Amino acid sequence: MDEYMKPLPKVNGDNEEFWKGCREHRLMFQKCADCGHIRWPAAALCPECLSMDTEWIEAGGRGTIYTFAVYHVAYLAAFEEDLPYVVATVELTEGPHLLTNVVGCGPDQVTCGMPVEVAWKDVTAEFSLPKFRPVLKREYGIRKFRI
Ligand SMILES: [Zn+2]
Incomplete structure (x- = not known):
């Protein structure tokens, strides 16, 4: 790591x-x-x-995109490698809204209401971050990207 x-x-x-x-x-x-x-x-x-x-x-780790923004500017240098990236609010099936990133698809493929599931990102020995990726369904035509 x-x-x-x-x-x-x-x-x-x-x-x-x-x-x-x-x-x-x-x-x-x-x-x-x-x-x-x-x-x-x-x-x-x-x-x-x-x-x-x-x-x-x-x-359960599933929900839908409630709203999102695509970042084209890195406000901290460490985020430059991720540009452009998606910051989204995911409405979980259980109700809470979680601010997170959408990974596993291009920013142009993210839409409000899109079904997503948690995709864990282990960033340090102490922290794993809950990011979300599209639930792959043929009707969404999602291209696979690296997470
Ligand atoms: Zn109460």
Whole structure:
């Protein structure tokens, strides 16, 4: 693994279970034990009912593109090699919206509503990042790109 020069997540008491899950290639989210709301970002309180009673659940890793942008400018030098790249909000099947990258297809192939699945990127010994790739379906005509 080459030295990773991009920013890494800031782990805190609320999100450490999420990042621990990512290291194991498991997408974990908090679920309110009172109202059932599944939330992201991780927080001490449920934003729906303010309950502090929380359990962690594993998401299936599938969703759809809610919205996206194609970056043609690298605001940090470490991202230049990726240009152009896609930053997207993925709406997971379980409900949370996750800010991520779309990989495995060209930026011109990404559309809102496109089905995607998690594609783990191991960037350091401590961190694996959940990126998303198209669910390959013949009707989308997705060309394969390296991740
Ligand atoms: Zn709640």
